[in-house]
Amino acid sequence: MRDETGSPAAAVDTAVAAYALRLGDDALIASHRLAELVARAPQLEEDVALSNISLDLLGQARSLLSYAGRTEEQLTGVLRTEDDLAYLRDEAQFVNCRLVELPNTDFAYTVVRQMLFSGYAFELYSALTRSADETFAGIAGKAVKEVSYHRDHAAQWAVRLGDGTGESSGRMASALEAAWPYVDELFAGDDVTRIIAGAGIGPDPADLRPAWDAFVDGALAEAELRRPQVPAVTGLAGMGGRDGVHTEAFGYLLAEMQHLHRSHPGAAW
């Protein structure tokens, strides 16, 4: 038994559970946004490509949420399964970054969201392969290959659309402007990431930024697009996705994602 009095070991376990939860939420919500496009992608081959990526992300989400639940159980004695965490939490209990919840306004928005997020996920999982935590290292070892392809897929589309027609380039510029305010949140640190970095479990998010900048700037240059000059969005009283403060679109996403499980508890196939 661990005590609840704030021993260092308990603090690290608490941080591990919180960290796994936010990474799992990122993957889950990114996955769901792509799942919305199944049978609705602009083109049949792209439909399959996006479905594959969505399923990769869902697999990562399952591993991470299960791990969050198991770690939390050690502290509280109460187990929440991956399904409990995915389907039975309310909006303010989700700790994903807001970037992944941005809607598929048009295909350019999907491409931009995927490019910015996959670029981050690639650097994150690359760093996590060296984690002192074996579970994170194992999940990252598998995920890094997946997100490497996601990143490539999105960057290819960014170039194709950005360096395409006036219409496609304009839509990419609009999508970049809409998504860019949510970039800083990816690299923001807090108590959780400080404990995680201090224990050698994961990176300081700010350390991931230079490589991400290089990747995104390279893709944008090839796509003949520019970084939009828009300020970062803060949430309520400076709080954001990691604090459970989300964008307006998120409630609608959750309603659709959770309604079946909540209407038919325990539904499975």
Next chain:
Amino acid sequence: MSERMDDWPLWEVFVRARRGLSHVHVGSLHAADAEHALRNARDLYTRRQEGVSVWVVPAARITASAPEEKGAFFDPADDKVYRHPTFYTVPEGVEHL
């Protein structure tokens, strides 16, 4: 984007299942360019570990034999059984053949 779909050319996809085997035609797909075709091929035809290598070829660049010329093209080979190595008997005592 539906009108764009018609603009995308058709590509034929060849997958090598494993090292030492030949690439085998597995199907076709639409894509805007070669790199796009390669990625679509990866997503459509190798998602169940079917391959270790993929080729994509613009369908328009393939020159194919015409079905109506099948007779002139292939039938003359029907009675040339001597073209098969099994036609010949190897004489007794011949080594290294």
